Amino acid sequence: MNEIPAAVAAVNTPSDAVNTHDAVNRRFSVAPMMDWTTSDCRVFHRLMSRHTLLYTEMVTTGALVHGDAARHLQYHHSEHPVALQLGGSDPKALAQCAHMAQEWGYDEVNLNVGCPSDRVQNNMIGACLMAHPKLVAECLAEMQAAVRIPVTIKHRLGIDDMDSFEHLHQFVDTVKESGCTSFTIHARKAILDGLSPKENRDIPPLIYDHVYRIKTLYPELEVIINGGIKTLDECDTHLQHVDGVMIGREAYQNPWPLLSQVDSRYFGDHHEIPDRMDVALAFIPYLEQRLAEGAPLYAVTKHLLGLFHGQRGGKQFRRYLSENGHQRGAASDTFKAALECLTR
Incomplete structure (x- = not known):
């Protein structure tokens, strides 16, 4: 049974944040989800799995640079391993925020290139950046230069009519030149004009084979698959082709069957399973x-x-x-x- 250790303070702060997780295992992770994967949620999830990589909600660079950074960056010490997901397209601002993530003790910082909402599009954040792979590569290069912790990317198969495998291939080929080696790919394209964010999670078809092909073409990259996955048996199938699996809504709406089993199944930790x-x-x-x-x-x-x-x-x-x-x-x-x- 996992327990929340007694602590003097509920949250990490820059002064006490010490990152002891140099190597992040992404074999199984819970996706960043707005309004859902808050610190409270992550503390709850950690009670079921010691090793699952947990992600924050997306936090924009503007919220950190010009807003209340502590409100967005505080987290409970039990959450490790935990990654901060950033939204933005200004390389310098992203580098600054990545450095904040490191100072606060996050184990990874991730760039969001998958969110399809109008609000983030208007600020050049999220999936619309798939049309600008050179800018994405510049952002990731600046972030990596600013920190020692891993810098990763989460993106879609494509956007709108830029949805062929060739477009995806070109995007990854350009972005990997930044030095980023870990790509989490949501196996749906995003339709930026005409579908809501909710509809973009269901209507565009899943094409898992495109993700598999990226791993085949770039065996040196770590490729994590995301989208529509609901069971650990499905995870097993995907793990025959890619390096890791990220689960979103199912891990939130029905967490126990997944999170209570993953430590034994994927991380070799056979501790007693909590009921x-x-x-x-x-x-x-x-x-x-x-x-x-x-x-x-x-x-x-x-x-x-x-x-x-x-x-x-x-x-x-x-x-x-x-x-x-x-x-x-x-x-x-x-x-x-x-x-x-x-x-x-």
Whole structure:
């Protein structure tokens, strides 16, 4: 059973952040997801897996350079290995923010070249950068020059009508000249004009073979596959062709079947597998710490709504927490009462 170690402080800060994870194992990771992979979520996920690589939500360079950097960079010490994903297209700003990531003790910094929303397009962030591979290469080169931690990229198969394998091949061929050696590829293209970000996660078809072909053409690169993957058996199939698998929505909505098994299956760590209730109970000390800091109960516990997916009492647990977790003054007793729905 993983436990959250007792700590004087809940979060890492630049003064106490010491990166002891020089080598990052990306065989299995949870994708960066806006509004989902917050620090609270990552602490929860870490209770089920010691080794899964966890990613932050995308943070823009503007938010770090001109905003409250500490608010975006703070994280709980139990989250390692943890990677910061950046959004931006100014090489100097990205280098500055990569250096911040290193100072705060992140194990990796990743460049987002996959987000399709209008808001990020207007700021030259995300998937639209696939039309500018030389700029992406310049960004990654500047980031690598600024830090000692790994710098990686996450991108799509293509965008709009730039969606042939030849376009993908040219993009990777150009970007790898930056020195970046780890490519996480979402096996769908992004349609930037006409589809919402949600639709872009489902409507463009998955073409896993294009990702496999990139690995075949560039065996020296680390290639991680992402998109539509729901089970560890599917992961096994992909791992016959690529170096790692990244799972997004399924790891959030139904985390226990995946995260409780990956340490043994992919990292050679055969520690005792926690059961779902043990995970929920182990989360309570962290929850109480967050409540003492002023965090609303539901904002912290909403990430656990999928923990009992498919289990007896699971629907009642979710309903109780959803209906009562928003109440003013809701405390850990509310969460404990929700857990009692599973024993009736």
